Amino acid sequence: MSNLVSVPKNGSLTNTNSNSNFPTLSNWLDDIFNRDLPSVFTSNFNTGITLPKVNIKETADAFMVEMAVPGLKKSDFQIDLDNQVLSISTETKEEKEQKGENYTRREFGYSSFKRTFNLPESVNDESINASYLDGILSIVLPKKEEAKQKPVRSIKVL
Template identity: 55%
Template sequence: MSTLMNISKNGSTKNLSHNNWSNFMDDFFGLKTLPTTFPNTGITLPKVNIRETKDDYFVDLAIPGMKKEDINIDLDNDVLTISADTKAEGSENEENYTRREFGYTSFKRTFTLPDSINYGKIEAAYKDGVLSIQLPKREEAKPKPARTIKIS
Protein backbone atom coordinates (compact mmCIF):
# COMPACT_ATOMS: atom_id res chain seq x y z
CA MET A 1 0.00 0.00 0.00
CA SER A 2 1.36 3.45 -0.81
CA THR A 3 2.20 5.93 1.91
CA LEU A 4 0.06 9.06 1.98
CA MET A 5 1.98 11.00 4.57
CA ASN A 6 4.82 10.73 7.08
CA ILE A 7 3.96 11.75 10.62
CA SER A 8 6.65 12.59 13.12
CA LYS A 9 5.74 11.59 16.65
CA ASN A 10 8.24 12.07 19.50
CA GLY A 11 11.14 12.22 17.06
CA SER A 12 10.20 9.04 15.17
CA THR A 13 8.65 8.86 11.73
CA LYS A 14 5.49 6.87 11.12
CA ASN A 15 4.15 5.96 7.69
CA LEU A 16 0.47 6.74 7.33
CA SER A 17 -1.18 4.44 4.80
CA HIS A 18 -4.61 4.73 3.22
CA ASN A 19 -6.02 2.23 5.74
CA ASN A 20 -5.24 4.33 8.78
CA TRP A 21 -5.73 7.79 7.18
CA SER A 22 -9.37 7.60 8.28
CA ASN A 23 -8.27 6.83 11.84
CA PHE A 24 -5.83 9.76 11.73
CA MET A 25 -8.62 12.16 10.67
CA ASP A 26 -10.95 10.71 13.34
CA ASP A 27 -8.29 11.33 15.99
CA PHE A 28 -7.59 14.80 14.59
CA PHE A 29 -11.26 15.81 14.95
CA GLY A 30 -11.83 13.86 18.17
CA LEU A 31 -14.20 11.42 16.45
CA LYS A 32 -14.98 8.01 17.78
CA THR A 33 -16.53 5.33 15.61
CA LEU A 34 -20.23 5.49 16.38
CA PRO A 35 -23.01 3.28 15.14
CA THR A 36 -25.48 5.19 13.01
CA THR A 37 -28.49 3.23 14.21
CA PHE A 38 -29.27 1.75 17.59
CA PRO A 39 -31.44 -1.39 17.42
CA ASN A 40 -34.82 -1.35 19.18
CA THR A 41 -34.59 2.37 20.04
CA GLY A 42 -35.52 4.22 16.84
CA ILE A 43 -32.47 6.46 17.35
CA THR A 44 -30.41 7.32 14.29
CA LEU A 45 -27.29 9.50 14.07
CA PRO A 46 -26.75 11.47 10.89
CA LYS A 47 -23.81 10.38 8.79
CA VAL A 48 -20.96 12.85 8.50
CA ASN A 49 -18.35 13.63 5.84
CA ILE A 50 -15.24 15.60 6.75
CA ARG A 51 -13.08 17.00 3.99
CA GLU A 52 -10.07 19.27 3.83
CA THR A 53 -8.85 21.84 1.33
CA LYS A 54 -5.74 23.96 1.61
CA ASP A 55 -7.74 26.78 3.26
CA ASP A 56 -10.60 25.03 5.09
CA TYR A 57 -12.10 21.95 6.65
CA PHE A 58 -15.73 21.11 5.86
CA VAL A 59 -18.09 19.07 8.01
CA ASP A 60 -21.19 17.88 6.12
CA LEU A 61 -24.09 16.12 7.87
CA ALA A 62 -26.94 14.39 6.05
CA ILE A 63 -30.08 15.48 7.93
CA PRO A 64 -32.95 15.48 5.43
CA GLY A 65 -36.42 16.53 6.50
CA MET A 66 -35.22 19.04 9.08
CA LYS A 67 -35.87 22.76 9.10
CA LYS A 68 -32.91 25.00 9.74
CA GLU A 69 -34.78 26.40 12.77
CA ASP A 70 -34.62 22.90 14.34
CA ILE A 71 -30.82 22.71 14.09
CA ASN A 72 -28.45 24.06 16.75
CA ILE A 73 -24.72 24.56 16.27
CA ASP A 74 -22.70 25.49 19.35
CA LEU A 75 -19.00 26.13 19.82
CA ASP A 76 -17.61 25.85 23.35
CA ASN A 77 -13.85 26.29 23.46
CA ASP A 78 -12.67 23.78 20.84
CA VAL A 79 -15.77 21.54 20.88
CA LEU A 80 -18.31 21.91 18.06
CA THR A 81 -21.74 20.49 18.93
CA ILE A 82 -24.47 19.94 16.34
CA SER A 83 -27.91 18.96 17.58
CA ALA A 84 -31.53 18.99 16.47
CA ASP A 85 -34.97 18.26 17.88
CA THR A 86 -38.12 17.96 15.80
CA LYS A 87 -41.66 16.91 16.55
CA ALA A 88 -44.13 16.00 13.81
CA GLU A 89 -47.77 15.08 14.26
CA GLY A 90 -50.05 13.73 11.59
CA SER A 91 -53.74 12.97 11.64
CA GLU A 92 -55.87 11.02 9.21
CA ASN A 93 -59.65 10.83 9.49
CA GLU A 94 -61.42 7.75 8.18
CA GLU A 95 -65.06 6.68 8.63
CA ASN A 96 -65.50 6.08 12.38
CA TYR A 97 -62.00 6.55 13.71
CA THR A 98 -59.02 8.87 13.65
CA ARG A 99 -55.47 7.62 13.36
CA ARG A 100 -52.69 9.80 14.74
CA GLU A 101 -49.02 9.29 14.13
CA PHE A 102 -46.31 11.01 16.14
CA GLY A 103 -42.74 11.44 15.07
CA TYR A 104 -39.87 12.69 17.16
CA THR A 105 -36.34 13.06 15.92
CA SER A 106 -33.34 14.26 17.84
CA PHE A 107 -29.60 13.83 17.64
CA LYS A 108 -26.41 15.34 19.00
CA ARG A 109 -22.93 15.05 17.46
CA THR A 110 -19.81 16.62 18.93
CA PHE A 111 -16.42 17.22 17.33
CA THR A 112 -13.18 18.35 18.97
CA LEU A 113 -11.67 20.89 16.59
CA PRO A 114 -7.94 21.28 15.95
CA ASP A 115 -6.08 24.40 17.08
CA SER A 116 -5.58 25.45 13.45
CA ILE A 117 -9.22 26.63 13.06
CA ASN A 118 -10.07 30.34 12.80
CA TYR A 119 -13.04 30.19 15.19
CA GLY A 120 -14.28 33.70 14.34
CA LYS A 121 -14.93 32.83 10.69
CA ILE A 122 -16.87 29.54 10.97
CA GLU A 123 -19.95 29.51 8.71
CA ALA A 124 -22.83 27.08 8.21
CA ALA A 125 -25.45 26.50 5.51
CA TYR A 126 -28.35 24.06 5.20
CA LYS A 127 -29.51 23.09 1.72
CA ASP A 128 -31.27 20.03 0.27
CA GLY A 129 -31.02 18.09 3.54
CA VAL A 130 -27.28 18.61 4.01
CA LEU A 131 -25.82 20.80 6.75
CA SER A 132 -22.41 22.13 5.66
CA ILE A 133 -20.09 23.79 8.15
CA GLN A 134 -17.02 25.59 6.83
CA LEU A 135 -14.10 25.67 9.28
CA PRO A 136 -11.47 28.10 7.91
CA LYS A 137 -7.85 27.51 8.82
CA ARG A 138 -5.82 30.24 10.49
CA GLU A 139 -3.30 31.84 8.13
CA GLU A 140 -0.33 30.32 9.94
CA ALA A 141 -1.87 26.83 9.57
CA LYS A 142 -2.24 27.03 5.78
CA PRO A 143 0.43 25.25 3.72
CA LYS A 144 3.15 27.51 2.41
CA PRO A 145 4.52 27.15 -1.13
CA ALA A 146 7.99 25.68 -1.53
CA ARG A 147 10.76 28.20 -2.15
CA THR A 148 14.48 28.22 -2.79
CA ILE A 149 16.74 29.97 -0.32
CA LYS A 150 19.84 31.64 -1.76
CA ILE A 151 23.12 31.19 0.03
CA SER A 152 25.02 34.40 0.64
Protein backbone atom coordinates in the same frame (compact mmCIF):
# COMPACT_ATOMS: atom_id res chain seq x y z
CA MET B 1 -24.01 -58.29 24.93
CA SER B 2 -22.50 -54.82 25.14
CA ASN B 3 -22.58 -52.12 22.48
CA LEU B 4 -19.33 -50.36 21.80
CA VAL B 5 -19.53 -46.68 21.02
CA SER B 6 -16.91 -45.18 18.79
CA VAL B 7 -15.34 -42.04 20.22
CA PRO B 8 -14.03 -39.54 17.65
CA LYS B 9 -10.59 -37.99 18.10
CA ASN B 10 -12.08 -34.74 19.49
CA GLY B 11 -13.49 -36.71 22.43
CA SER B 12 -17.19 -36.00 21.88
CA LEU B 13 -19.75 -38.76 21.81
CA THR B 14 -22.07 -38.92 18.82
CA ASN B 15 -25.47 -40.51 18.53
CA THR B 16 -25.79 -42.12 15.13
CA ASN B 17 -29.59 -42.08 15.37
CA SER B 18 -29.86 -38.29 15.88
CA ASN B 19 -31.57 -36.16 13.28
CA SER B 20 -29.12 -33.43 12.28
CA ASN B 21 -31.93 -31.36 10.73
CA PHE B 22 -33.10 -30.19 14.17
CA PRO B 23 -30.84 -27.66 15.90
CA THR B 24 -30.02 -28.17 19.54
CA LEU B 25 -31.01 -25.54 22.06
CA SER B 26 -27.40 -24.32 22.36
CA ASN B 27 -27.03 -24.07 18.56
CA TRP B 28 -30.28 -22.14 18.35
CA LEU B 29 -29.21 -19.68 21.09
CA ASP B 30 -25.78 -19.26 19.49
CA ASP B 31 -27.47 -18.47 16.19
CA ILE B 32 -29.67 -15.79 17.80
CA PHE B 33 -26.88 -14.04 19.70
CA ASN B 34 -24.18 -14.29 17.04
CA ARG B 35 -26.10 -12.73 14.19
CA ASP B 36 -26.24 -8.99 13.61
CA LEU B 37 -29.03 -7.15 15.34
CA PRO B 38 -31.80 -5.96 13.03
CA SER B 39 -31.48 -2.35 11.99
CA VAL B 40 -34.51 -1.45 14.11
CA PHE B 41 -32.36 -2.04 17.21
CA THR B 42 -29.40 -0.01 15.97
CA SER B 43 -31.40 3.04 14.91
CA ASN B 44 -33.79 5.52 16.46
CA PHE B 45 -36.78 3.41 17.56
CA ASN B 46 -39.43 5.94 16.58
CA THR B 47 -38.29 6.88 13.11
CA GLY B 48 -35.60 4.51 11.95
CA ILE B 49 -33.21 7.44 11.51
CA THR B 50 -29.62 6.59 12.35
CA LEU B 51 -26.83 8.95 13.32
CA PRO B 52 -25.98 10.98 10.19
CA LYS B 53 -22.77 10.26 8.33
CA VAL B 54 -20.10 12.97 8.32
CA ASN B 55 -17.28 13.76 5.89
CA ILE B 56 -14.43 15.94 7.11
CA LYS B 57 -11.96 17.38 4.64
CA GLU B 58 -8.92 19.55 5.27
CA THR B 59 -7.61 22.08 2.77
CA ALA B 60 -4.76 24.56 3.09
CA ASP B 61 -7.16 27.23 4.40
CA ALA B 62 -9.92 25.39 6.27
CA PHE B 63 -11.57 22.24 7.54
CA MET B 64 -14.89 21.38 5.90
CA VAL B 65 -17.55 19.29 7.59
CA GLU B 66 -20.37 17.84 5.47
CA MET B 67 -23.26 15.99 7.08
CA ALA B 68 -25.98 14.13 5.16
CA VAL B 69 -29.30 15.05 6.81
CA PRO B 70 -32.06 15.11 4.18
CA GLY B 71 -35.63 16.11 4.95
CA LEU B 72 -34.87 18.85 7.46
CA LYS B 73 -35.09 22.63 7.36
CA LYS B 74 -32.35 25.13 8.16
CA SER B 75 -34.26 26.13 11.27
CA ASP B 76 -34.14 22.53 12.59
CA PHE B 77 -30.39 22.73 13.32
CA GLN B 78 -28.73 23.92 16.50
CA ILE B 79 -24.98 24.51 16.03
CA ASP B 80 -22.97 25.57 19.07
CA LEU B 81 -19.31 26.18 19.82
CA ASP B 82 -18.23 25.87 23.44
CA ASN B 83 -14.58 25.63 24.50
CA GLN B 84 -13.36 24.36 21.12
CA VAL B 85 -16.17 21.75 20.98
CA LEU B 86 -18.50 22.05 18.00
CA SER B 87 -21.98 20.56 18.62
CA ILE B 88 -24.48 19.89 15.85
CA SER B 89 -27.95 18.79 16.92
CA THR B 90 -31.53 18.67 15.80
CA GLU B 91 -34.84 17.70 17.30
CA THR B 92 -38.06 17.34 15.32
CA LYS B 93 -41.51 16.42 16.50
CA GLU B 94 -44.49 15.61 14.33
CA GLU B 95 -48.10 15.07 15.32
CA LYS B 96 -50.93 14.11 12.99
CA GLU B 97 -54.56 13.60 13.84
CA GLN B 98 -57.25 12.29 11.53
CA LYS B 99 -60.86 12.12 12.67
CA GLY B 100 -63.49 10.00 11.05
CA GLU B 101 -67.08 9.19 11.87
CA ASN B 102 -66.23 6.25 14.11
CA TYR B 103 -62.55 6.75 14.82
CA THR B 104 -59.73 9.11 15.67
CA ARG B 105 -56.25 8.27 14.42
CA ARG B 106 -53.24 9.96 16.00
CA GLU B 107 -49.61 9.58 15.00
CA PHE B 108 -46.64 10.99 16.84
CA GLY B 109 -43.11 11.13 15.51
CA TYR B 110 -39.90 12.26 17.17
CA SER B 111 -36.32 12.25 15.96
CA SER B 112 -33.14 13.81 17.24
CA PHE B 113 -29.38 13.51 17.07
CA LYS B 114 -26.32 15.28 18.41
CA ARG B 115 -22.79 15.06 17.04
CA THR B 116 -19.84 16.76 18.74
CA PHE B 117 -16.34 17.44 17.45
CA ASN B 118 -13.24 18.66 19.28
CA LEU B 119 -11.76 21.41 17.13
CA PRO B 120 -8.02 21.89 16.77
CA GLU B 121 -6.48 25.11 18.11
CA SER B 122 -5.72 26.11 14.52
CA VAL B 123 -9.42 26.88 13.78
CA ASN B 124 -10.43 30.55 13.66
CA ASP B 125 -13.64 30.18 15.66
CA GLU B 126 -14.77 33.75 14.88
CA SER B 127 -15.21 32.94 11.16
CA ILE B 128 -17.09 29.61 11.21
CA ASN B 129 -20.08 29.50 8.87
CA ALA B 130 -22.71 26.91 7.97
CA SER B 131 -25.11 26.31 5.08
CA TYR B 132 -27.78 23.73 4.28
CA LEU B 133 -28.55 22.79 0.68
CA ASP B 134 -30.09 19.68 -0.91
CA GLY B 135 -29.98 17.66 2.34
CA ILE B 136 -26.31 18.41 3.07
CA LEU B 137 -25.28 20.53 6.06
CA SER B 138 -21.90 22.13 5.27
CA ILE B 139 -19.78 23.81 7.93
CA VAL B 140 -16.58 25.67 7.01
CA LEU B 141 -14.02 25.98 9.79
CA PRO B 142 -11.37 28.43 8.55
CA LYS B 143 -7.84 28.13 9.87
CA LYS B 144 -6.01 30.92 11.67
CA GLU B 145 -3.51 32.78 9.47
CA GLU B 146 -0.52 31.30 11.26
CA ALA B 147 -1.88 27.76 10.75
CA LYS B 148 -2.44 28.06 6.99
CA GLN B 149 -0.02 26.18 4.79
CA LYS B 150 2.46 28.42 3.09
CA PRO B 151 3.27 27.77 -0.58
CA VAL B 152 6.50 26.01 -1.36
CA ARG B 153 9.34 28.43 -2.06
CA SER B 154 12.83 27.86 -3.30
CA ILE B 155 15.79 29.07 -1.31
CA LYS B 156 18.92 29.96 -3.20
CA VAL B 157 22.22 28.80 -1.86
CA LEU B 158 24.65 31.73 -1.60
